[in-house]
Amino acid sequence: MRTTLIMGFAAILLWSACKSSSDKKTLPIYGNREPVTKTVDGKQVTDTIYQTIPPFKFVNQYGDSVSNKTLNGDIYVVDFFFTTCPSICPIMHRNMLKVYETFKSTGNFKIISHTIDPKHDSVAVLKKYADKLGISGNTWWFLQGKKEDIYTIAEKNYLVAVKQDSSASGGYIHAGYFVLIDKQKRIRGSYDGTDPKQVDELISDIKILQAEPDQMIVQ
Amino acid sequence: MSWKLIASLFAFVAILFAAACQSDENLDFKRYYSSGALIYQQHCQNCHGTNGEGLSALIPPLSDSTYLRKNFSSLPCYVKNGLKGPINIKGKTFDDAMPAIDLSPVEIAQVLTYVGNSFGNKLNTIDEQAVQKSLATCK
Numbered sequence: 595m596r597t598t599l600i601m602g603f604a605a606i607l608l609w610s611a612c613k614s615s616s617d618k619k620t621l622p623i624y625g626n627r628e629p630v631t632k633t634v635d636g637k638q639v640t641d642t643i644y645q646t647i648p649p650f651k652f653v654n655q656y657g658d659s660v661s662n663k664t665l666n667g668d669i670y671v672v673d674f675f676f677t678t679c680p681s682i683c684p685i686m687h688r689n690m691l692k693v694y695e696t697f698k699s700t701g702n703f704k705i706i707s708h709t710i711d712p713k714h715d716s717v718a719v720l721k722k723y724a725d726k727l728g729i730s731g732n733t734w735w736f737l738q739g740k741k742e743d744i745y746t747i748a749e750k751n752y753l754v755a756v757k758q759d760s761s762a763s764g765g766y767i768h769a770g771y772f773v774l775i776d777k778q779k780r781i782r783g784s785y786d787g788t789d790p791k792q793v794d795e796l797i798s799d800i801k802i803l804q805a806e807p808d809q810m811i812v813q
Numbered sequence: 814m815s816w817k818l819i820a821s822l823f824a825f826v827a828i829l830f831a832a833a834c835q836s837d838e839n840l841d842f843k844r845y846y847s848s849g850a851l852i853y854q855q856h857c858q859n860c861h862g863t864n865g866e867g868l869s870a871l872i873p874p875l876s877d878s879t880y881l882r883k884n885f886s887s888l889p890c891y892v893k894n895g896l897k898g899p900i901n902i903k904g905k906t907f908d909d910a911m912p913a914i915d916l917s918p919v920e921i922a923q924v925l926t927y928v929g930n931s932f933g934n935k936l937n938t939i940d941e942q943a944v945q946k947s948l949a950t951c952k
Contacts, residue, residue, distance in 0.1 A: 691869070
């Protein structure tokens with residue numbers, strides 16, 4: 595009798611252990627959110643509107659224009675760099691190469707690296723940089739555009755929303771963050787691109803996002 | 814005190830001296846190497862990598878012993894003044910510029926001793942005098 599009890603208890607323990615380990619980690623959604631109440635079919639429905647990346651337009655290393663619409667339905671990772679950067683950019687892109695190698699053959703995934711020195715980093719310079727880095731195809735884009743546009747989107751949309759301590763203006767760019775954006779254009783993570791451990795975390799978080807149902811309602 | 818004891822004492826002291834002299838050179842190397850490792854972390858590692866692996870075709874690796882040996886006397890100039898123009902490392906051409914690094918001759922000696930004896934390289938200690946001699950002939 596006693597043995598059965600113990601066995602039963604052990605079984606429950608085991609089962610709950612299994613259950614908790616199979617519970618998938620979900621990623622937080624960063625940024626402001628506001629509840630919006632609208633009337634659908636005569637009923638009041640409250641919905642949450644999350645902060646998303648607003649429309650943008652840049653040009654990639656092939657000279658093709660890339661807008662927010664081009665990235666519809668894609669999970670993507672964003673960073674900011676410049677080709678002549680002697681400090682952290684080489685480390686960032688050494689680490690980003692790992693992300694690229696992991697996901698280059700999966701669909702609906704992009705890496706976009708914005709140059710913060712568009713005056714020097716023309717489309718041709720970016721193409722050469724991409725070639726030398728060993729990047730081909732359309733998984734990793736190096737984007738060029740108006741300086742104000744790049745700095746605004748960096749500060750207002752990709753980084754400050756996640757890292758609230760960006761009081762040091764300009765300094766944020768050298769923070770070297772990799773920002774993870776989901777298919778709904780919401781920020782789901784921010785990782786120190788100079789730290790291989792955090793980049794490994796980014797890789798596993800991308801896999802979690804890929805497994806997330808498209809219209810999942812989270813939180 | 815017996816002669817034997819005195820003789821063995823002498824022998825012991827002689828051995829001590831010999832050991833001290835030998836490890837002096839070794840100590841110099843170690844001192845250069847460990848200071849060089851720190852300088853490497855501060856000034857070189859971002860681009861050339863923790864293991865001197867470089868970055869694709871953008872930044873050359875530092876593990877080409879043949880190149881290092883061949884250009885041994887120019888290495889201090891490359892560090893001090895930067896390097897521009899195509900170079901061939903491990904069968905690949907690199908033509909991006911390396912910025913000049915403002916280091917003193919002894920620091921250059923230390924970092925080159927570190928690089929010259931890491932990543933599979935086996936060069937000798939590069940001392941301050943050798944660096945100064947090389948720097949005088951920089952183009």
